[in-house]
Amino acid sequence: MNSGTGKTALITGASSGIGQELAKLFAQDGYNLVLVARSDDTLDRLSDVFKSNYGTQNVTIIKKDLSEEDAAQDVYDQVKAKNITVDVLVNDAGVGLYGLFATDTDWEREKAMIHLNVLALTQMTKLFLYDMLARNEGKILNLASLLSIAPSPLMAVYAGTKAYVYNFTQSLVNELKDTNVTVTALLPNATDTDFFNKAGAENTKVTDEVQDPVMVAKDGYDALMAGKPKVVPGGLKNKSYEVISYVAPQEAMAAVMRDKMSQKPEPDQKSSNVAWGIGFGVAVLAGFALVVAYNNTSEYDRARYRYKLKGLGDNLSDLISSAIDTVIDTYQNAKTKVEHVAAKETPEEVLEEIEA
Template structure:
């Protein structure tokens, strides 16, 4: 689209996940890029892709671990030394850590997480915001989380850092309201990136709700460009979580999040047996239906046989859909499903060829 040729966006955590998708959006819109991350190999490959696919004019790669002391200051110094003006700052880099705070998690990893999620983000914002205000122009996007507005057992420190990011960002929204500089907080739900693997939380229940990082990045990008104070991707469901976070008691929220953050249970033999029963019942229904239709077919007139052949294909598709529905139902209630399908089979046997109308319906 090349709508912003000449402007530069700096994205931390750009080598993967939401950060990479955001970098792609800036590249598509004609921004020059400064990509910051720990893997210069990944960033170099990403730069080559952007130059090839989008014709990006200038891409600067800075390999830096922002969890280290004064790393943000070093990034800023490198930018100033190169004479680059940052029009958009995206503080995407962040990590998580899973486990009981008192007994499971490691302090050194927590300290590095606090440094990255809080100190580096704050220092990056302070350094580049000062220059933006001097020009009275600029935009900042800070990656918060839906966890930033609710207590989250088993990820207590991570949620605490994100609560800081959200509160910090909304405070600056007010401070900047009379300027041409805007700041936006992005609050995604669990997203399909490598985050949960790195946090040792890959088998938690919340990973069943993972959202597309492309969608999350687009929602954050749109909000940033519109100068909105926050973005909650994922539609009404995730926005309802925000409302609940403000209205429900904290103890209730903590219990809810404890459940979502708990480990997935091991498959139960009874459930596995239910699935086997479901397949057996489904096969039995198919056999009974086939017998009933065959009997009806043999006993009907030539005209009705022709009519039957015409509808057979659509009847077969409908029967397949019916069986799929039955299988889903059986897993949650084998007995009820069996009774319902048994009644249908009995009707098939008694109605003869006229049953094709029921099957199609």
């Protein structure tokens, strides 16, 4: 049983997913906890688990829907009324919404999403950051997303809110650089939580490649404690996605993301083959656009991209640069294959060429 650190971490969205896994990590390290979510029953159960398994000394439960007006102010007021000093703030609470913006999605749900993902996070940060600066000590973790640096058709408003979170966080990193307060952005790829079910996107292709929330939380926790400005969990693969989002034409990235967010095909073989062919075509077109754009850039722009790669972190730049070279070579080969496919005259010949 740990003796506690005497410090307190406040985690929003703590009842499930990445937020719950982060709460576990803080509990294991002896932090007192303030857990905020809409379900107090779940939080009560978590409180019992943390106290019995990790010896957590103090767990404060605040039931609050942060999508409501001035909810963040109410959370702050409750914390102050209990004389709790928040040493670490984790803005994890957030939701998504799936569908075509113009015709499929509901404005009231979008408005609530913007309030939760943007307004509540910003107000929570402002309130607790002020106190941290007065002490010249503190840490904040904001949950962004890999979608914060790429367009995402079919989740346009969600991606927009996460772009705000990422930009906002990096701006604060600069403002706070001469203090002992740090802010970190967590940019996970699709993660195995209840997010896609709540967003109405449970049958999308991207759900076939979701990542472990335990891993995402651990990478985010380590980066937070190290005071890093951002972290992309999941190793080289996800960091390569980050680099591609910087150098690829936005039209190409939108096409790739549209395919990932599209509905899974029916299980019958014929439909699967057709859908696979369409997906392959989208990927090739996106890749071809990337190659053309890269080959047609000036030496100045190429140098600028290489400079960006070098700034991505310590010993990763060479690995990521190599990954980008591999991606470009792969797309060059794919382009050649598409040219062979285009030369075929019958559907049977086309399918034979694609399956080769």
